Structures are given as structure tokens and as C-alpha cells.
């Protein structure tokens with residue numbers, strides 16, 4: 001029996017196809033199946049246009065307010081901390097803001113939490129550290145929307161928090177100075193599926209547009225950041241529709257002639273053919289290497305690579321990431337073999353429980369299991385203090401909803417419908433014993 005059950009979508013109706021004589025039947029049907037029905041939707045899908053298909057960042061409800069506060073911070077020479085996620089999306093988003101701040105002359109620093117020791121999102125110890133450095137403002141990138149408690153703590157320390165994120169919204173939003181999130185309640189921004197890096201880019205564009213540079217300088221700066229925006233979107237697997245399509249199309253062009261020394265070095269090591277850059281170049285060559293930093297050591301290496309202006313440093317950092325990636329591949333293979341040998345099935349959910357597996361690799365292992373068996377999976381390990389887990393799901397089963405339904409068993413959780421992570425409460429140890 002075949003591993004797949006094929007469900008063939010219906011062909012486009014003849015009358016509909018006749019309205020678009022310039023399209024072949026095959027292309028017409030594919031567009032119709034994607035529910036693209038107007039001339040304008042079809043045109044934007046087939047030929048995204050930079051000057052037509054991007055929205056103004058100031059459509060975000062809070063963007064003007066946030067830009068104004070940041071301009072004030074710059075004028076007063078206040079220290080601003082960028083607090084990013086450790087994956088390729090978060091690191092690229094942090095690099096986008098860092099490069100923009102540097103060009104604009106901000107006093108700033110970047111903090112990326114350690115994937116295993118600190119975990120995802122804001123944490124109080126990190127906020128204490130940031131406060132001690134003399135910061136006034138913290139801007140989250142690709143995280144923060146679920147950190148209601150940590151934002152309250154930051155406020156109690158006298159830190160103002162700006163959230164830029166795209167993750168699932170919690171019941172109670174954090175009390176931040178501004179929330180830039182395409183799906184925030186009442187958010188006017190028309191496109192809802194930007195990656196974390198895309199959201200950070202919108203803030204960067206707002207700052208650039210309000211700067212005193214010439215129009216030409218502004219345009220150049222905004223365009224040369226698009227390589228990082230494309231990596232964010234493809235690495236995070238956001239739908240390549242609407243504004244994402246335009247950002248990625250132009251981002252790939254920028255990537256093929258990137259001015260980013262680190263990306264250039266990374267592409268040399270990955271044997272990238274810069275004449276044929278596609279989304280696959282990002283998925284298979286760049287994103288795994290950028291992610292390897294956070295999974296194997298610390299995401300700071302990837303960030304430094306993306307912001308460095310020294311060729312020598314870029315070469316060294318790229319070599320390090322390349323090695324991290326090789327080590328990562330080997331370890332995933334090892335954990336995958338053990339996980340598959342201990343796989344349990346519960347309804348239609350596959351579960352593997354282990355001991356001491358690197359937490360940064362659980363999602364990759366889960367993804368391979370889900371791919372192989374076409375079923376959602378959870379890969380859970382004992383990390384010496386607690387059970388941590390990561391899961392991947394199939395298209396028709398919302399993993400995040402399933403995990404949220406078990407919130408009372410969990411210390412921390414977050415993610416998307418098809419990919420999520422969690423920590424089990426310590427009291428639950430008795431119910432799960434490592435194999």
C-alpha cells in the first residue's frame with residue numbers, strides 16, 4: 001500500500017478559466033485551487049512587485065508610537081536591548097534591527113537566550129542582566145507575545161518593553177509599550193503571516209523612513225536587508241503568499257549579490273550556486289547552518305556572523321557554524337535511531353521519551369518521525385531537572401491546540417499549529433519514566 005493517500009482537488013470550472021485566456025489550463029487550475037480569483041491577486045502571485053505589493057509599516061497600530069519612542073531613546077542616548085529568539089528567524093530578525101540601529105547611530109546591544117539553559121522567550125534572570133547593563137528599552141524579536149508575566153517583571157524593573165512577534169496570542173496580552181504583531185486583536189495591518197524577521201523588518205523600515213537620510217539612502221538600506229527577511233520567512237516556513245511572496249522574491253535577488261559578509265562566507269562554505277538561488281538554498285543550505293549555532297552551542301555565533309563587518313571574523317564564524325551543522329546532523333541521526341526504537345503510539349500520536357537527548361534537536365527528530373510515518377509526533381527527554389519536549393504535526397491536526405488543552409500539566413509551552421515545544425511540570429515525573 002502506498003504511504004500516501006492522494007486527494008485530488010477539483011479542476012477549475014471552464015467558465016472561470018475562460019476569463020483568463022492568457023493562462024494555460026494547468027496554471028489556471030493551480031491558481032484557482034489556491035483561491036486566487038481576481039486579476040490583481042493573480043498578478044501579485046505570479047509577478048510580485050516591490051513597489052506595488054508591500055504595505056507601509058505604519059499600518060501597524062502601534063508602529064508610529066514605537067518609532068517615536070525609539071527616536072527619543074536615540075536622542076537621549078538611552079541603551080536599547082534587542083531580545084531575539086535563537087532560531088534562524090529570530091536571529092535574522094535581530095540582525096535586521098541591529099544593522100539598522102548601527103546605521104542610525106543607536107546605543108544598543110542584542111541578547112539571545114541560550115536554547116537549553118534559558119529556553120524560549122523572555123526570562124527574569126536575563127531581564128535582570130539587561131537592567132544591570134543600564135538598558136531602558138527591550139525590544140523582542142520573534143518572541144515575547146506570550147511573556148505576560150515577564151513583561152510585568154521588566155516593567156517593575158523600570159524597563160519599557162516593545163514586542164515584535166508573530167507567535168500564537170495568549171489569552172492575556174503583555175502590558176508592553178507597543179505590540180507589533182500582525183494578528184494582535186484589532187490590528188489593522190493587512191497581511192497576517194509575516195515571519196518574526198518580517199515583523200522586525202517592518203519596524204526597521206519605520207525607523208529608516210523617519211530618519212533624516214535621503215530617499216535614495218532609505219531605499220538602499222531597506223533593500224539590502226531583504227536577504228535576511230527572506231531567510232526568516234523561508235526558515236520559519238510561513239506561507240509564501242501575499243506580502244511574503246514579494247519579500248522573498250526580492251530577498252532572493254538580494255541574497256544572490258549579498259553585501260552581508262557573513263552570509264557570503266556561509267554560501268561559499270555551503271557551495272551555493274549564487275546564480276541559482278531559490279527558497280531551497282535557504283531551506284537546505286543557509287537555515288540549517290544558522291540554526292545549528294543555537295542547537296549546538298549558542299545562537300550568538302550566528303548573530304555575530306550576520307552583523308560582522310570584518311571579513312576575517314566572517315570566515316571564522318562561518319567555519320564554526322559549518323562544523324556545528326555537521327555535528328548536529330550526526331547527533332540527530334543518533335537520537336532518531338534511539339527514538340524510533342522506543343516509539344509508542346497513543347491514538348494517532350507518536351511519542352518517544354528519552355534521557356539526555358539534546359533539547360535543541362528534539363524538534364528535528366520529531367519532524368523526521370512525523371515525515372516518515374505521516375502522523376503527529378512528540379519527542380520528549382529528561383534534561384536532568386525536567387521533561388522537555390518538542391512536537392511536529394501533520395497539516396490537518398493542530399498540535400498547538402492539543403498542547404494548550406493540557407496547559408495545566410505544563411510549565412511552559414508555545415509554538416504554531418504544526419510545531420510546538422513544551423516543558424512538563426516537575427510533579428509529573430512519576431508518570432513518565434525514561435526508557
Ligand SMILES: [Mn+2]
Nearest residue numbers: 089142196236
Ligand atoms: Mn519565528
